[in-house]
Amino acid sequence: MAQAAAPQTIALVDDDRNILASVSMTLEAEGFAVRTYTDGAEALRALSTTPVDLAVLDIKMPRMDGMELLEKLRRTSDLPVIFLTSKDDEVDELMGLRMGADDYIKKPFSQRLLIERIRTLLRRELSRGTTQTTGEASLIRGELMMDPTRHLCTWGEKPVELTVTEFLLLKALAQRPGHVKSRDQLMDAAYGENIYVDDRTIDSHIKRLRKKFKVVDTEFNQIETLYGVGYRYRET
Numbered sequence: 079m080a081q082a083a084a085p086q087t088i089a090l091v092d093d094d095r096n097i098l099a100s101v102s103m104t105l106e107a108e109g110f111a112v113r114t115y116t117d118g119a120e121a122l123r124a125l126s127t128t129p130v131d132l133a134v135l136d137i138k139m140p141r142m143d144g145m146e147l148l149e150k151l152r153r154t155s156d157l158p159v160i161f162l163t164s165k166d167d168e169v170d171e172l173m174g175l176r177m178g179a180d181d182y183i184k185k186p187f188s189q190r191l192l193i194e195r196i197r198t199l200l201r202r203e204l205s206r207g208t209t210q211t212t213g214e215a216s217l218i219r220g221e222l223m224m225d226p227t228r229h230l231c232t233w234g235e236k237p238v239e240l241t242v243t244e245f246l247l248l249k250a251l252a253q254r255p256g257h258v259k260s261r262d263q264l265m266d267a268a269y270g271e272n273i274y275v276d277d278r279t280i281d282s283h284i285k286r287l288r289k290k291f292k293v294v295d296t297e298f299n300q301i302e303t304l305y306g307v308g309y310r311y312r313e314t
Contacts, residue, residue, distance in 0.1 A: 092136035118142030251311040
């Protein structure tokens with residue numbers, strides 16, 4: 079008899095034990111394995127030695143908040159991350175996305191919505207793994223090179239570290255230089271057709287993309303904004 083596949087593991091990091099308990103029960107009922115942590119410092123120690131498939135992080139926590147935890151995780155990992163934010167934490171949402179979070183959900187939140195967002199990000203990771211197996215061809219546009227099989231991106235042969243969301247957005251733009259992609263089209267490329275995220279989420283990811291490329295080339299201007307329409311990759 080074939081051995082059952084190991085369940086995917088989710089890390090929940092929140093100082094609210096009621097949220098940890100209720101979300102854990104829901105995720106376990108959906109077939110996930112769950113690890114819970116009540117602060118960022120504890121989570122960082124554990125995740126550094128025992129990786130998981132996805133992390134859900136609260137922003138406001140004692141000892142080490144979600145922002146600091148994400149910053150430290152991003153130094154060594156492109157682990158998919160969803161932020162939980164309070165209703166009025168718009169600045170924190172934007173900062174989190176710019177630092178490399180893949181998504182965010184506002185409290186109070188629907189657990190069904192959280193599960194759908196988790197499944198979407200995990201499907202993307204699985205798709206990325208399938209791409210690595212099947213050997214999707216590299217994409218080259220002037221100084222830009224994107225290798226989906228290795229999740230590798232370079233500009234002028236200098237590496238640019240991208241999250242999964244950033245990689246998918248850039249790939250969607252660079253595949254057809256000169257063609258405008260609306261925010262809705264970019265949402266579909268990065269998140270799938272069944273998940274809605276607001277325009278600001280896409281804008282924040284684009285800002286972070288530009289910032290990362292300007293680190294290796296201050297003259298980088300390949301991603302153009304067409305106000306009220308969307309974005310396009312400049313034709314070379």
